Amino acid sequence: MRRTKPPVARPESRQSAARLWAPWRYAYLSATRTGTPACIFCVKRLAAAPRRKRLIVYANPLALVMLNRYPYTNGHLMVAARRHVPSPDQLTRTERAMIDELIVQSIAGLRDALRPAGFNLGANLGRAAGAGIADHLHWHVVPRWEGDSNFMPAIASVRMLSQHLEQSFDRLAPRFKAMDINLS
Numbered sequence: 001m002r003r004t005k006p007p008v009a010r011p012e013s014r015q016s017a018a019r020l021w022a023p024w025r026y027a028y029l030s031a032t033r034t035g036t037p038a039c040i041f042c043v044k045r046l047a048a049a050p051r052r053k054r055l056i057v058y059a060n061p062l063a064l065v066m067l068n069r070y071p072y073t074n075g076h077l078m079v080a081a082r083r084h085v086p087s088p089d090q091l092t093r094t095e096r097a098m099i100d101e102l103i104v105q106s107i108a109g110l111r112d113a114l115r116p117a118g119f120n121l122g123a124n125l126g127r128a129a130g131a132g133i134a135d136h137l138h139w140h141v142v143p144r145w146e147g148d149s150n151f152m153p154a155i156a157s158v159r160m161l162s163q164h165l166e167q168s169f170d171r172l173a174p175r176f177k178a179m180d181i182n183l184s
């Protein structure tokens with residue numbers, strides 16, 4: 001039986017979410033570059049079962065919060081407007097305010113559910129900047145732990161990853177449901 005060497009995280013990966021070792025992202029990025037899949041952020045029906053299947057932990061008419069299926073770390077969330085636009089200057093003030101609120105609530109929910117030691121926050125505008133889905137603007141909320149660059153390579157299979165995703169969903173979705181997300 002052929003054995004492969006265990007992956008080794010690079011030292012600089014501690015500094016940046018973009019450099020975390022997340023091999024499933026390569027399959028994802030090449031798929032989004034070569035194919036034309038439907039936009040994952042443009043969701044019409046939001047019944048409980050499809051919402052869970054799509055890893056949408058929270059949605060309202062303006063914006064939604066979704067677990068990244070190809071995460072940099074466990075609990076990696078994405079916050080997006082419901083409208084399919086590529087850049088923040090195309091969002092309304094109300095949409096921007098809602099996204100800002102949901103980023104804050106994502107941090108609070110992740111702190112409560114997963115006890116991270118830090119976060120990376122940010123958005124990639126355009127493919128040249130590293131956006132996997134460039135046409136629909138989204139912000140990343142990436143929880144971080146000391147040594148997570150060593151932990152993520154230990155998740156060696158897609159099956160293990162999907163178990164982690166389901167656990168994170170079950171811990172986060174009730175917290176968003178209980179949150180008072182109100183702009184007034």
Ligand SMILES: [Zn+2]
Nearest residue numbers: 039042084136
């Ligand atoms: Zn979209």
